[in-house]
Amino acid sequence: MAIEFKQVDFTYQPGTPFETKALADINVTIPTGSYTALIGHTGSGKSTLLQHLNALLKPTSGTVLIGDREITPATSNKDLKSLRRKVGIVFQFPESQLFEETVAKDIAFGPQNFGVSEADALKTAADMLDLVGLPATLLDRSPFDLSGGQMRRVAIAGVLAMQPQVLVLDEPTAGLDPQGRLDMMEMFAQLRHDQDLTVVLVTHQMDDVANYADHVIVMDQGRVVKTGTPRDVFQDPEWLLKHQLGLPKTTAFARQLVQKGLHFDQLPLTEDELAADLVAQLPASAFGGGSTDDE
Structure with a gap:
């Protein structure tokens, strides 16, 4: 499912002394089936744009097309429940949103809220727990007795239980150690493949952008300032630095080698x-391929 922004502006608390324009003239498309990375320095508008992806926020002006649904300033909040099932958002530290007494009940809560029977919702919970790489023995455990990494996976299973077409990940590896971050990113890549998902990743980790994304949207001061593949975006280090963004570690190292005299047709990403x-x-x-004298 594609999501398209057409001339979207968004202003917090309009008409008050605290009025703040967060998005300005956003015209961008997140293609169906893409792995889109949304990057930009803190305060660039990423979080505000993210909340438009399933109409948690509605534009102050302009239009957001989410699949075949058109969201405008006049759209009624009453008609958005089904839309929010199609676009699942995993917020930063999703484990903080756990609240049920067992893992099974926590994962099953969302489907039941949409009218799925308790029996079917609990079966879905078991399937989703397996999908995120956790054993069925955890279903009857309290989520608060699990490790931090396990709690995060349970929270993600709860989002997946809604069977979204688009999975939005807001800094999903925040607070994890390097191995935990790698495991989580590999899990998302596998989920995208297995579930045929469109994935939107909001991150400050440029290595994750280089290794997993196929489409990048760069934001600065509430505007989209560049779109393209990771290779397109990371070939201009000076431009990235100007917009307070870094490079993947490999690309940064290759850039140092260029300064020492090596040549690359394109800066490597991985x-x-x-x-x-x-x-x-x-x-x-x-x-050992040099010529040698014959005996």
């Missing part, structure tokens, strides 16, 4: 790309 580029630049003799 470790595998960097290794392949460096091997291609080594002389054949480095691999």
